[in-house]
Structures are given as structure tokens and as C-alpha cells.
Amino acid sequence: MECVMGVVGRDFAVVAADTSAVQSILVHKTDEDKVMVLDSHKLMGASGEPGDRVQFTEYIQKNLHLYQFRNTIPLSTAATANFTRGELATALRKNPYMVNVILGGYDKDAGASLYYIDYIATLHKIDKGAFGYGSYFCLSLMDKLYHPDMTVEEAVDLIDKCIKEIRLRLVVAPQNFVIKIVDKNGAREYARRDLVGDNASVDAATTVTA
Amino acid sequence: MVGKNCFAIASDRRLGVQLQTIATDFQRVFKIHDKLYIGLSGLGTDAQTLYQRLVFRHKLYQLREERDMKPETFASLVSAILYEKRFGPYFCQPVIAGLGEDNEPFICTMDCIGAKELAKDFVVSGTASESLYGACESMYKPNMEPEELFETVSQALMSSVDRDCLSGWGGYVLIV
Numbered sequence: 001m002e003c004v005m006g007v008v009g010r011d012f013a014v015v016a017a018d019t020s021a022v023q024s025i026l027v028h029k030t031d032e033d034k035v036m037v038l039d040s041h042k043l044m045g046a047s048g049e050p051g052d053r054v055q056f057t058e059y060i061q062k063n064l065h066l067y068q069f070r071n072t073i074p075l076s077t078a079a080t081a082n083f084t085r086g087e088l089a090t091a092l093r094k095n096p097y098m099v100n101v102i103l104g105g106y107d108k109d110a111g112a113s114l115y116y117i118d119y120i121a122t123l124h125k126i127d128k129g130a131f132g133y134g135s136y137f138c139l140s141l142m143d144k145l146y147h148p149d150m151t152v153e154e155a156v157d158l159i160d161k162c163i164k165e166i167r168l169r170l171v172v173a174p175q176n177f178v179i180k181i182v183d184k185n186g187a188r189e190y191a192r193r194d195l196v197g198d199n200a201s202v203d204a205a206t207t208v209t210a
Numbered sequence: 211m212v213g214k215n216c217f218a219i220a221s222d223r224r225l226g227v228q229l230q231t232i233a234t235d236f237q238r239v240f241k242i243h244d245k246l247y248i249g250l251s252g253l254g255t256d257a258q259t260l261y262q263r264l265v266f267r268h269k270l271y272q273l274r275e276e277r278d279m280k281p282e283t284f285a286s287l288v289s290a291i292l293y294e295k296r297f298g299p300y301f302c303q304p305v306i307a308g309l310g311e312d313n314e315p316f317i318c319t320m321d322c323i324g325a326k327e328l329a330k331d332f333v334v335s336g337t338a339s340e341s342l343y344g345a346c347e348s349m350y351k352p353n354m355e356p357e358e359l360f361e362t363v364s365q366a367l368m369s370s371v372d373r374d375c376l377s378g379w380g381g382y383v384l385i386v
Contacts, residue, residue, distance in 0.1 A: 089259050093298060116232065122254035124225055124233050135230065 002047040003134030003166055003174060004034065006102040006114045007142065007158055008127045009150040012183035013104035013112040014190070015045040016159045018134075018166075018174030023050075030197040035180045037187045038064050039074055042105040043180050044084075047131050048119060049098035056097045060084055077105030081115035081123060088121035096120070100131040106182050130162070137169055138162040152181065156190065163193055176200070211332040211346065211366075213359035216385060217315040219247050219307040220367045222336075223380035225254060234379040242268050243278040245386060246308035248288070251336035252322065253301035260300050263291060281308030281316035285326060292324030299323050303335035309386060338377045341370035356385050 004017040021032040035045040036057040044060065046053045063083070068074045075083070081103050091097055096119065103115040116122075116129045128146050130138040145158050156179060163177050176197060181190040194200040211218045225236035239249040240261045248264065250257035267287060271279050279287070285306050292300060299322045307317045319333035320326045327333065331350050334342035345366040354362060364383050371377035 085258070089255060092255070118227070118255075120253070120255045121259070122225070123258060124236060124254075126233055129232065139230070139232075 001133060001170075001172055001174065002034070003130065003132040003138070003177075004045040004047045004100065004102050005130035005134070005138050005142075005159065005162060006045060006104050006126075006128070007146065007150070007155050008104070008112050008114045009152060009155040011106070011112055012152060012155070012181055013043070013106065013114050014152075014155050014159060014179060014181050015043045015102055015104045015114075016163070016177055016179040017045045017047065019176045019178050019192075020174040021050065022174075030176045030194075031199070033178060035178055036061060037180070038080065038103075038105075039068065040186050041074070041107070041182055042077060042080060042103065043182050043187050045102040045104070045180075047100050052097045052099045056087075056099045057101075060087070076107050077103065077110065077113050077115070078107075078125075080105065081117065081125075085117055085121050085123040088117065088119065092121055102129055102131065104182050106184055106187075108184070112183065133170055134162070134166040134174075137165045141165060152183075160193070167195070211350065211359060211363050212315045212317055212330065212352075213354040213356060213385075215309075215313045215315070216356045216359060217307045217309065217317060218356075218359050218363040218383060218385050219249055219305065220363050220381060220383040221249050221251070222338075222367070222371050222377045223382055224376070224378055226376060229375075231379060237382075239382060239384060240265075242284060242308075243272075245313075246279065246281055246284055246306075247384060247386065248284075249305040249307075249335070250302045251305070252303050256300040256302045260291070260302055260304075264288065267291075281306060281310050281318075284308065285316075285318045285320075289320055289324035289326050292320065292322065296323055303339075305333050305335050307386075336377060338370045338374035341373050342366065345370045360385050 006015040017034040021028040038044050038061050046057050101117040106112050116124045116126045128142040175195040177193040179190045221238040225233040305319045310316050317333050318328045332346040349362045349366050367381050
């Protein structure tokens with residue numbers, strides 16, 4: 001039910017996720033932020049067991065900050081991805097974290113990069129990826145519409161098409177999404193796509209838009 | 211697959227979760243040193259973990275012995291590391307290929323708990339292993355030169371993975 005997706009463009013990476021917090025048949029909240037800003041130039045979109053998701057992403061964030069305090073330089077995106085995978089792999093055969101992660105980051109030398117890390121610690125560098133039931137719809141859309149070196153508008157348009165498809169075709173689909181971007185200027189929230197809740201526009205439910 | 215003073219090691223490139231394909235550029239064949247390669251089929255996370263552990267052990271060996279590991283030694287190391295986890299195994303089936311002394315090719319495979327299987331001609335592993343056995347058996351000839359070996363391995367790989375829905379999406383062939 002939870003969806004996280006990511007796309008790499010020209011010198012930026014976009015990570016988007018739904019913002020629903022669901023337990024059984026109840027939607028607790030529709031503005032749960034699942035894309036954590038790890039540091040100035042990294043985003044970690046996570047989906048999975050709610051407690052594990054928050055605990056694990058905060059754990060990674062704090063360790064990243066610790067590294068920066070100790071060594072005065074931030075960890076690269078690739079190193080962060082491998083560190084995350086290491087933590088998941090170590091915990092896997094003891095007390096696994098049921099968290100799937102899309103890690104997006106920008107480094108001055110490597111440019112923008114995106115990493116797919118699933119809950120059993122499979123790490124792979126990707127250009128486009130998605131987790132959850134939404135991925136069944138998103139991945140093929142991305143295969144068709146993605147091309148390397150997209151602009152921000154094109155990438156967000158691709159994400160919007162994915163969101164539209166999820167809303168339309170997934171039973172019990174999440175309604176609201178958050179889109180965050182990371183580029184040379186840093187990691188920040190780019191947009192929200194709200195159909196329900198306090199921040200949704202008044203006529204959102206009566207118009208079919210992205 | 212073994213050739214004349216050379217070997218080939220090949221893999222497909224699919225990374226999938228059951229029926230869903232995640233990526234088509236996943237690396238499954240890893241270098242240990244210039245004349246020793248290991249291919250790890252099975253669970254992606256265990257392939258990555260196992261590869262990291264083996265590189266670590268080989269680097270330590272290089273520091274202590276001041277030389278590269280022989281393929282036979284490395285195969286025994288892999289077997290031991292896999293059997294350590296006998297009752298909680300790594301879900302990987304390795305294929306090891308290397309050139310020993312005098313550039314004599316060495317290949318072997320093992321199951322996920324380290325039962326070594328040496329061969330003189332070819333070894334296979336993975337979800338398409340039965341297809342691969344058939345294809346390799348029919349296409350293999352002893353003492354092939356590198357160019358012919360490459361053709362043989364490529365054709366065997368492609369025809370086998372085409373009959374397996376969980377394998378494919380590209381191939382990677384390395385000749386040493």
C-alpha cells in the first residue's frame with residue numbers, strides 16, 4: 001500500500017512517497033512524511049513497518065551526522081548507501097528491519113545518484129525505481145517515459161503521471177504524496193500532491209489532476 | 211567453462227523480486243584477483259555480503275602471504291565460509307573460475323552450504339541450471355581457443371536463460 005519512488009535527472013534526483021499512515025482499515029494521518037532529509041544533500045525515502053521505518057531512518061541520519069562531526073566532511077551518497085546496506089545486512093539474521101529504502105543524493109564529483117536498498121539489504125544503483133504495490137504501475141511507466149538527463153519539470157511530470165496512475169488503478173490507493181528533490185543547492189521539499197486532508201484544494205476531489 | 215589455457219565465466223544481468231524485474235544491469239560476477247573470478251547466483255543480498263567477506267579474506271591473505279590465492283585454495287575458503295553457516299546459510303550458489311600455475315584453468319561450483327563440485331569442462335548454477343547443463347553439454351568441446359569459447363559460452367547462456375522466466379535481461383561474459 002505504501003509507495004516510494006525515485007528518478008535521476010540532469011544533476012538532480014527526485015524522491016517521492018505517499019503520505020498516508022495506515023493501520024488495518026484506519027488511516028491515522030494523511031501527511032506522514034516518509035522521505036527523510038538525511039543531511040544537506042541526501043534524501044532517504046523509506047517504506048515498510050512504521051516503527052522500523054522511523055527508527056531506522058533516524059538511526060542512519062544520526063550516524064551520518066556523527067560521521068560529519070567526527071571527520072568534518074560529509075559522507076558521500078555511495079558510502080551512505082553502503083553503510084545503510086551494511087546495517088540492514090547485519091540486522092538481517094538477528095532482528096531484521098522491515099524497511100525498503102530509495103536513497104537519493106548529490107555529490108560534487110559524482111553528480112546525482114539514486115540507490116535501491118530493499119529490506120533484505122540488496123543494494124543496487126539505479127536511474128529509476130519504486131517500492132510497494134505502486135511499483136507494479138510505476139516501473140513500467142518509468143521504463144517507457146524516462147530518458148537520461150531529464151529536466152526538473154520532465155522528472156516531476158513523470159512522477160505526477162505515476163501518482164495519477166497509482167490513484168486510479170491501485171485498490172486502497174494512497175491519496176496524498178510528497179515530492180522532494182536534491183541537487184547542488186541541497187535537499188528540499190519540492191511539492192505536495194494532496195487530494196484529501198486539510199491541505200487539499202477545495203475542488204481537488206472533483207477534478208482529475210496530478 | 212574451460213578452454214585452452216583460458217576460461218570463461220558468464221552470468222545474466224537481471225535483478226528481480228519473484229515476478230518483478232527491478233534492474234537489468236545487476237553484477238553477479240566479481241573479481242578476486244586478475245586470474246580469479248567468482249560468480250554468485252541466488253539471493254542478491256547474500257551474494258553482496260559473501261563477496262565483501264571473500265574480498266576481505268583475500269586481501270588479508272595477500273598481506274600475509276605476499277601473493278595471490280590459488281584458485282583451489284580460494285575454493286576451499288569459500289566452501290569453509292559457506293559451511294560455517296550450515297544451519298543459517300547464505301542462499302548463494304557460487305561458481306569459481308581461475309587460472310592456476312602455468313595458466314592451467316580451474317573451475318568449480320558448490321551448493322549453498324559449501325559442497326564442492328570440481329569439473330574439467332564446465333560448471334553452472336542458478337535458476338536456469340538444468341537448461342544450462344543441457345546447453346553446455348551439447349555445445350562444449352575440449353581445448354577451445356578464447357574466441358570460440360566466447361561464442362560457445364554466449365550461445366549456451368542465451369539459449370538457456372530464454373527458457374527461464376527468472377533469468378535473462380542481458381548477459382555478461384568474461385574471458386580470461
